[in-house]
Each structure stands twice: as structure tokens, then as C-alpha cells.
Amino acid sequence: MGEFSKPFDAIVVGAGPSGNAAAYVMAKEGLNVLQIERGEYAGSKNVQGAILYADALEKIIPEFRDEAPLERHVIEQRMWTMDDKSHTGMHYRSDDFNEEKPNRYTILRAQFDKWFSSKVKEAGALVLYETTVTELVKDLSGKVIGVRTDRQGAPIMANVVVLAEGVNGLVGQRSGLRNEVSPDTVALAVKEMHFLPRETIEARFNLSGNEGVVIEAMGTITKGMTGTGFLYTNEESISVGIGCIVSDFAETDVTPNELLEAFKNHPSIKPLLADSECKEYAAHLIPEGGYKAIPQLTGAGWIVVGDAGQFVNAVHREGSNLAMTTGRVAAETVVSLTRKREEMTAANLAEYEKRLGQTFVMKDLKKYKGIPDLLHRNKGNFFGTYPKLISAAMQTWFRVDGIDKISKEKAIIRNFRETRTLWGMMGDAFRLVRAWR
Amino acid sequence: MSDVMAAPRAKVEEKLFQNRYLVDAGRPHIKVKPHTTPSASLMAMITLCPAGCYSKTENGQVEVAADGCLECGTCRIVTRKTGEVEWNYPRGGFGVLYKFG
Ligand SMILES: Cc1cc2nc3c(=O)[nH]c(=O)nc-3n(C[C@H](O)[C@H](O)[C@H](O)COP(=O)(O)OP(=O)(O)OC[C@H]3O[C@@H](n4cnc5c(N)ncnc54)[C@H](O)[C@@H]3O)c2cc1C
Ligand code: SF4
Numbered sequence A: 001m002g003e004f005s006k007p008f009d010a011i012v013v014g015a016g017p018s019g020n021a022a023a024y025v026m027a028k029e030g031l032n033v034l035q036i037e038r039g040e041y042a043g044s045k046n047v048q049g050a051i052l053y054a055d056a057l058e059k060i061i062p063e064f065r066d067e068a069p070l071e072r073h074v075i076e077q078r079m080w081t082m083d084d085k086s087h088t089g090m091h092y093r094s095d096d097f098n099e100e101k102p103n104r105y106t107i108l109r110a111q112f113d114k115w116f117s118s119k120v121k122e123a124g125a126l127v128l129y130e131t132t133v134t135e136l137v138k139d140l141s142g143k144v145i146g147v148r149t150d151r152q153g154a155p156i157m158a159n160v161v162v163l164a165e166g167v168n169g170l171v172g173q174r175s176g177l178r179n180e181v182s183p184d185t186v187a188l189a190v191k192e193m194h195f196l197p198r199e200t201i202e203a204r205f206n207l208s209g210n211e212g213v214v215i216e217a218m219g220t221i222t223k224g225m226t227g228t229g230f231l232y233t234n235e236e237s238i239s240v241g242i243g244c245i246v247s248d249f250a251e252t253d254v255t256p257n258e259l260l261e262a263f264k265n266h267p268s269i270k271p272l273l274a275d276s277e278c279k280e281y282a283a284h285l286i287p288e289g290g291y292k293a294i295p296q297l298t299g300a301g302w303i304v305v306g307d308a309g310q311f312v313n314a315v316h317r318e319g320s321n322l323a324m325t326t327g328r329v330a331a332e333t334v335v336s337l338t339r340k341r342e343e344m345t346a347a348n349l350a351e352y353e354k355r356l357g358q359t360f361v362m363k364d365l366k367k368y369k370g371i372p373d374l375l376h377r378n379k380g381n382f383f384g385t386y387p388k389l390i391s392a393a394m395q396t397w398f399r400v401d402g403i404d405k406i407s408k409e410k411a412i413i414r415n416f417r418e419t420r421t422l423w424g425m426m427g428d429a430f431r432l433v434r435a436w437r
Numbered sequence B: 001m002s003d004v005m006a007a008p009r010a011k012v013e014e015k016l017f018q019n020r021y022l023v024d025a026g027r028p029h030i031k032v033k034p035h036t037t038p039s040a041s042l043m044a045m046i047t048l049c050p051a052g053c054y055s056k057t058e059n060g061q062v063e064v065a066a067d068g069c070l071e072c073g074t075c076r077i078v079t080r081k082t083g084e085v086e087w088n089y090p091r092g093g094f095g096v097l098y099k100f101g
Helices: A017-028 A054-058 A109-122 A170-174 A198-205 A246-250 A256-264 A320-339 A351-357 A360-367 A371-377 A379-398 A405-419 A422-436 B002-006 B012-016 B040-048 B074-078
Strands: A010-013 A033-036 A051-053 A072-082 A087-093 A104-106 A126-128 A133-138 A144-149 A161-163 A186-195 A211-219 A227-233 A237-245 A277-287 A302-304 B020-022 B030-032 B054-056 B062-064 B085-087 B095-097
Touching (some): A010 A144, A017 A109, A017 A161, A017 A320, A051 A054, A051 A320, A054 A320, A072 A379, A087 A379, A104 A211, A133 A170, A144 A161, A186 A246, A211 A379, A237 A246, A237 A256, A246 B040, A277 B074, A302 A320, A351 A360, A371 A422, A379 A405, A405 A422, B040 B062, B040 B074
Parallel strands (some): A033 A126
Antiparallel strands (some): A186 A237, A186 A277, A211 A227, A227 A237, B020 B095, B054 B062
16 A cells, blocks of 8 residues: 555544544545545444434535435334333324424445445545554654554555544554443444335334334343343334343343344234344444543544444434534544644644534533443343333233222332332432433 | 243344355454463353354363354453453454445
């Protein structure tokens, strides 16, 4: 690769949503950008539920709806608390979501990332696929000045390197820019793609046209571990998956595959998948440590975006939008420094963090900074005891069996108090409210 | 729980057949370093690896066969303290190729 004699304005490591957003914005603004992706094509290594939140992408490519490969727009959200045989649901469906510019879509990441990558190339960036960045090159002062890859040739130089390498953050770690990811701040998720004719999906989920439904589930499905399950409708397929914190998984003998099989065979899920054909089994980590797990984000000649910076809001299952937003804001910072002919020093790049502080990304992560610890420390209650109690209460209440309603109320309250002391429950409620604020 | 777990379920090996891979023959991207007794973290990978790549040998050591690896990175993170696993991404272009993701 000796052909790159002149340094690039920027090198972007990775072509997921964060890297694509960064490369697109910089290239569009006329910077000389090189993007490096290890997969055969953008998306070939990437896994997501996947819900796309339109707002973050609209700020980068306003007309994306005309060309991006979108599956269904979400008109109904189902939140389920599950025990082994039941689910208690909160559903929200509104015709308002059938708007001209829908707010949320289901997507397939392999196809979506490929499209986004084509836009990056149209904007003028040079994109190298099938190339893994192995390390960063630094000058004597420690400033990052380029990258080495697994292809033969001299290192490739740039004024700034944008690390959009995803949750494992290997390049950053091996170059000593950050600590290793800790097993209690990441979740391991497994996911399958189940294919069905679109009419079957529409009949089964009460949909017409491109309308879509998403289900988020928690409860005994994760066998006492901190985690959630999901089921999303695509045009002609259903994405179904489940994920738990890695350190919880390491303490059990349940395999991720068994957990997914049990979820798929749950009496509330099984009929939704009946007669489908599974065409892919995938696994990926999700950064779930929240605000407290964010590593150092900038330094001399480098800047971190997306999952590599732990930018995921686990409570709301948002990640790709934080990835695109951090990618865009990092790019805008680099563009403005380049225009002013300023150096990519640690002090100048710190502007990125200042700008992020003004966005929903940092505001939301700060708001929920106590949630990951709280759920993890009380996982037995939140992912076992309470879901079972809720189900038992529902059953007592709905079953008509000659017992009067006052006795039923008493039985429900007694069950709650015998299972978990009043103080315990009040404490959990208090802590949850406090962590939520 | 028992009735849920007893339902017929697909083995992970069978699931991996549906996936597309480009295997870098003779150049595995994950290696377990030689050891006599595996740590608890390394042992945990036998059940924890979502692709079932880890197994126990007759002599009680843990080995890895990374052809079906989904490149999640879990084994790298779980054994980071013991350093028993040498982990790299496959060479550019090799490894798992998700069609849908
Ligand atoms: C099961 C699951 C469900 C999810 N559901 C949702 C959801 O519904 N909605 C949502 O918004 N978010 C969701 N997320 C989170 C979302 O997927 C991530 O937040 C998002 O993908 C982060 O984007 P990124 O670009 O930072 O990282 P990634 O998408 O991981 O991209 C990183 C890229 O860098 C490449 N790369 C890595 N290292 C190198 C290297 N050394 N050299 C070259 N290339 C490299 C990779 O191949 C990859 O293409 C989910 C995640 C998972 C796992
Ligand atoms: S990276 Fe993931 S799939 Fe590959 S061997 Fe390690 S745990 Fe298994």
C-alpha cells in the first residue's frame, strides 16, 4: 500500500453505522477520507435486532427513505414480562405511526450497511474492504499519525484516526488508548432469522402493507440473568434473539443456544414462529455498561465513536442511532478543525466531547447511569421473582372460580409479601425510581 | 422450566451450517495457549461460546476449533485476566459472512 504517499485528512476504522456516518459527513464536506473495513463488504460482520431510528440518519442523509433497504415501519410496540408459561403485556399501537415520514423501521444490517457504504463512496471517500487494521502508528510524542493493516506495505498516514471499530475495541486497546472491555459491562446476544411469506406475517401480527410490530421481553426467559429477549417483524422474515450480561452467562451452565431455543419454544413465542425457515444464526456483543463504562474518547490524533465508546442506551435498546450521532459529531469536529487549519491535538479534539454533551446521547446516558448496576445487583428479583409474582397475580385476578374479589386481592398481596418482604419491594421500587430519574 | 427445555431443539452445529463462512485454512484466528489445568474462565467457554467452539480434551485441557466462530469476542473478554486465549480477527475478508445480520 505504498501508493498512499500523502497523508489522508482522516482514516476511519470500521464501516458500521458510526464509521459510515463519520466517513460520509467528512467526505461530503470535501475531506480526503480513507475508510477501512475487515469484512468482505460493509455489514458482513455486523448484527443488530434491528430497529433503525430515523431521526439520527435523517440528520445525515435526509432523503434516505427513498433508497435505503428498509423492512417495515414500526406501528406497534409490545413490552412483555414473562414467566415460564405466560406473558403480561403492555402494547402500544397507533395509526399515528403510519405517517409520511415514519419514525422507526426494522432493517437487516448486512443489507443496510452495504447501502450506507455505497453512499460513503458516492460522497467521495475511498473505502478498502477485506482489510483489518492491526495497530495504530504513533510519532515520538505519542500522537497517532496512521494505521497498519494486515495487508503488505507501508503504514497509511492520516491527520486523525476515527476509531469506529465496534464493541471489542481491539485496535484502541492494543494501542494502549483504553482498558479492556469488562465482562460485566457487555451482553452477549444470539439471534436467528426466520423466514415466512409476508402474508403470513401480516395475518399473524395484524398488519397491513409495510406496517411492523416489535416485541421486547424480560423475565424468567433469561433464567435469573440480566438480559432481554426480542422479536421483530421484517418484510418476509422475523428476527428473534436473546442476550444476557457476559459475566452472568459465565456463572451458569446454560448455553446461549439453549437459552434462545427455550425462548423460541415459549408458549407465547412459538406460534409466532410456526412453520418458519431459519436461515441464519448470529452472535454479537452489546455494550451495556452505560455512562460509567465510557472510555477516554479523544487524544492526540484519535477519536472514538459508536460501540467502541460504549454508546448504547440499553434501557431503550438504542445503539445504532447513538453510533450515527457520535460519528456525525466527531466528523463535524474534524471538519471544523481542518477548515481552520488547526492541529488534531488532544486539546482541540476534546471539542467533540463538548459537542456530544449537548446531544441526546450524553444526556440520556447520564440519566440512566445508575440502571446497569441496579439491575445487575438485583437480577434475581428483576429477572425472576417479580415476573413470577406479576404472572401469579394476573392469573389469580382473571381466573373465575367462585372466589370473591376481596379474597383474591388479599391472596395477591399475601403472595407478594411472602415472596419478597415489604421493605425489600419498597427498596427496589425506590432504587428503580431513583436510578430512572 | 423442564417442559420448555425438553422441547426438541436444534443443535448449535446444525445451525452453523446455515451460515456462510470463508475459512482461512491453516490459519486459525483463535488459539488456546498450552496449559495443564484450565482456569475456571477458560472452562466456562465450553458452555458460553455461542458457536460451541470450545471443548474439553481427554486429558482435561480445553481446546478450540474456530471454524464456526461468530467473531463475537466473548472468549477474549472472559479470559482477558488469565491470558489463556490468543485472539485476533480473521484476516480481512475471511471468517463469518452474515447475509442478514
Ligand atoms: C442483537 C443486537 C440487537 C441490537 N438491536 C438494536 C436495535 O434494535 N436498535 C439499535 O439502534 N441498536 C441495536 N443494537 C446496537 C447496535 O447494533 C450497535 O450500537 C451499532 O451497530 C454500533 O455501530 P458501530 O458502527 O459503532 O459498530 P459496529 O456496527 O459493530 O461496526 C464496527 C465495524 O468495524 C469493523 N471493524 C472492527 N475492527 C476492525 C479492524 N480492526 N479493522 C477493520 N475493520 C474493523 C467491523 O467489521 C464492523 O463493520 C443491537 C445490537 C445487537 C448485538
Ligand atoms: S469469538 Fe465468540 S464465537 Fe468465536 S470462539 Fe470466541 S466465544 Fe466462540
